[in-house]
Amino acid sequence: MVADDLGWVHLVVLVAVIAFGAVVPVVPTGPTLAAAAVLAHDEAPWELLLVLAAGWLGAYLGDCVVFVVFSATGGRVADKVPWLRADRPAVTRMRTRIEENDVAAMTVSRLIPAGRLPVLIAAALSGYPWHRFAVTCVFSAGAWAVLYVGIGVLGGAVVPSNTVALIAAVVVAFAVGVVPKAMPRRHAT
Structure with a gap:
């Protein structure tokens, strides 16, 4: 049974x-x-x-929704948004990298801020x-x-106060996800 603070409804909302x-x-x-991990770690670690x-x-x-939507409507969307055109060199290079090692390309893109989409x-x-994308x-x-x-978990384990751990985990997660996006990119010349 799930603890009171983390019920089935909370898990469904988290998925949604x-x-x-x-x-x-x-x-x-x-x-x-x-934040959900901090709360679960505090209540019952098995959660x-x-x-x-x-x-x-x-x-x-x-x-999967993003992939299916762009697979179904991508041509029409790409015609209206120039950087999405499939004949663009960047899209072609990305497709080549995906085909070379699809698991690594998809995983790295998911972990790099603004890389997934x-x-x-x-x-x-x-x-x-x-079928390859789904896997x-x-x-x-x-x-x-x-x-x-x-x-x-790290936030919950390092900081004894649940409230402070929650704030610390959220700040670190924002830093991991937002700071790299805000940093200027250097282009090779």
Whole structure:
């Protein structure tokens, strides 16, 4: 039985929030998962497995929705948004990298801030097979969930106060997910 603070309804909401955040990337899914891990770690450590599974499932479902939507409508969307055109060199290079090592490409893209959507879109627009995507996404969503649950566990283990641990985990998760996006990129010349 799940403890009072982390009930089945909370797990379903966690899956829904993370899936929604994977589709609409303004929702801070990493900090949400880290915060849930802090609460689970404090209540009953075995509940971390449930939080991990919920995060994994939410990330997987959200990524699948993005892939399916862009596979089905990508051509029409790409015609209206120039950087999405499948004949662009960047999309072609991304497709080549995905095909060279799809599990690594999908997993790394999931862990790098702002890396997931371009890779998913490139894969969908270039005709990457659905069945291969569904398998590789299992690994990438799992790696992402392990990372953010780990941040939550670390916060809960290092900081004795549940409130402070929750705040620390959310701050670290934001730092992992937002700071690299804000840093200027250096281009090779």
